[in-house]
Amino acid sequence: MNRLPDHVDLVIRHARIDDDAPLTDIVIDAGRIVALETDWHGTAREEIDAAGRAVVPGFIEPHIHLDKAMWHRARPSVAGTLEEAIRVTADLKSRRDRTDMLVRARRVLDMAVRNGTVALRAHPDVDPIQQLLGVETMLELRDEYRDLLDLQIVAFPQEGLIKAPGTLQLMEEGLRLGADVAGGCPYNELNREDTERHIDAVFDLAQRFDVDIDMHADFADDTADARFFATAYIARRTIETGYQGRVSLGHVTSLGSLPPEQLAPLVDLLAEAHIHVVTLPATDLYLGARHDASNPRRGLTPLRALIDGGVNVAYSSNNVRNAFTPFGNADVLTIGNLLAHAAQFGTPSQQAQILAMGTVNAARAIGLASDYGVAPGRIADLVVLDTHWIADALLDIPPRTWVIKRGRITVTTHHCCEIHRAHSTEEV
Missing domain, CATH: 3.20.20.140 (Metal-dependent hydrolases)
Structure with missing residues (x-):
């Protein structure tokens, strides 16, 4: 079994990836999900605190x-x-x-x-x-x-x-x-x-x-x-x-x-x-x-x-x-x-x-x-929804709080929305 790195590119903490399971840390490195852990103790270049929000595949x-x-x-x-x-x-x-x-x-x-x-x-x-x-x-x-x-x-x-x-x-x-x-x-x-x-x-x-x-x-x-x-x-x-x-x-x-x-x-x-x-x-x-x-x-x-x-x-x-x-x-x-x-x-x-x-x-x-899905080894194409249950996604049609493409944050939504391009940020 491969040992997880102590430092990765991105971790999404306290994510709801299954409505019937505990909150999960999604550990991402080199564009892929490397682990799903209930309490991951490593560090990351970037961290997202999903705070119990639902995370689904892009x-x-x-x-x-x-x-x-x-x-x-x-x-x-x-x-x-x-x-x-x-x-x-x-x-x-x-x-x-x-x-x-x-x-x-x-x-x-x-x-x-x-x-x-x-x-x-x-x-x-x-x-x-x-x-x-x-x-x-x-x-x-x-x-x-x-x-x-x-x-x-x-x-x-x-x-x-x-x-x-x-x-x-x-x-x-x-x-x-x-x-x-x-x-x-x-x-x-x-x-x-x-x-x-x-x-x-x-x-x-x-x-x-x-x-x-x-x-x-x-x-x-x-x-x-x-x-x-x-x-x-x-x-x-x-x-x-x-x-x-x-x-x-x-x-x-x-x-x-x-x-x-x-x-x-x-x-x-x-x-x-x-x-x-x-x-x-x-x-x-x-x-x-x-x-x-x-x-x-x-x-x-x-x-x-x-x-x-x-x-x-x-x-x-x-x-x-x-x-x-x-x-x-x-x-x-x-x-x-x-x-x-x-x-x-x-x-x-x-x-x-x-x-x-x-x-x-x-x-x-x-x-x-x-290569798709919320699972270790898959490409990290994910959406953090501003709702706390996956089952509520169609009900709420919630804002997309974060969007991740190949392990990189591409969209951050607060009161407005930003698309993060490779070399620039475009306000939308």
């Missing part, structure tokens, strides 16, 4: 569109529909304003950092309209924010592949530039046959570059349009290609319309394929069921059935203040609270499941699980 946004964020004033919505959002966004993208994209994306990233997010997966559009501007901008931001959060980049074909010739080649170039994940948007094709061709092309591309896959699987209230019901096809392709555990699907809302006898075998197939489902409640609730004249549907993926069936489910903000979602502040706890209400996950155990979906489940969904 929050994760596994699905967010930074390149399209904060457009709510540039082109306000009129109808509030998905069709309008796609049309308006295409027009705004055509301006190809790199400086504007950087400014808008930084606003969201700063929000995320303040709110305790330590990693996120961004989905910049790759298409003949925007070409590679989104990927190039995200690469710049990935480097700029490297000391504050981990930024994964998805080469995302929002406009489709078959109906937008040249997009696949742009995705290839985006992956060569440094994008991490092959994206997909198979519902944005003209027919079901092209939807399947789209999916096949994404799997082929991912295999050639040995990268994970993250698709917007469907975005509909029901399964009437076959383009929006390709989940089973994706799951079978995942198994056929040996990509189990490497595919994430966003939205997956049409599954919510299926009766139990039709849903159950599909849930089993998703579990067999080890597919991660990322529900996006802010967008799905806002845009879903627009044509329901009475008793409108919630428009969410069937959370309870997926979890009970062994599918890894996470959630994320998706869009922040644009035509797809006119609200948002990149706060995982706020989205989790919204989801708990909408999905009727209110019991203590269900609230714990929601919190896990924004932390450990999200880490699994973007391939970070092996």
Whole structure:
């Protein structure tokens, strides 16, 4: 057994890491948690007295569109529909304003950092309209924010592949530039046959570059349009290609319309394929069921059935203040609270499941699980919440008193909030 050092970089004393356990000292050195002790007697270069506050793993946004964020004033919505959002966004993208994209994306990233997010997966559009501007901008931001959060980049074909010739080649170039994940948007094709061709092309591309896959699987209230019901096809392709555990699907809302006898075998197939489902409640609730004249549907993926069936489910903000979602502040706890209400996950155990979906489940969904969590040997990505029980996190949505990224304090909250960058401190 390795002996603990007597002097370390950071110790968080009197932390609540388990509501049923004594307060704990979290000992951190060289960016990692080296021990969890009830009364550690060593010294540290920096000390935090959590004073009984809850400490959880840093929050994760596994699905967010930074390149399209904060457009709510540039082109306000009129109808509030998905069709309008796609049309308006295409027009705004055509301006190809790199400086504007950087400014808008930084606003969201700063929000995320303040709110305790330590990693996120961004989905910049790759298409003949925007070409590679989104990927190039995200690469710049990935480097700029490297000391504050981990930024994964998805080469995302929002406009489709078959109906937008040249997009696949742009995705290839985006992956060569440094994008991490092959994206997909198979519902944005003209027919079901092209939807399947789209999916096949994404799997082929991912295999050639040995990268994970993250698709917007469907975005509909029901399964009437076959383009929006390709989940089973994706799951079978995942198994056929040996990509189990490497595919994430966003939205997956049409599954919510299926009766139990039709849903159950599909849930089993998703579990067999080890597919991660990322529900996006802010967008799905806002845009879903627009044509329901009475008793409108919630428009969410069937959370309870997926979890009970062994599918890894996470959630994320998706869009922040644009035509797809006119609200948002990149706060995982706020989205989790919204989801708990909408999905009727209110019991203590269900609230714990929601919190896990924004932390450990999200880490699994973007391939970070092996180095994530409050445990010795794991990277010290932590959030100290200004509440004294982990079970109260979704209830209080408390200030993030301290945020720690790789063992370094990045955010301190008193009456205001400071983000500590590598070489400077920015008052927010």
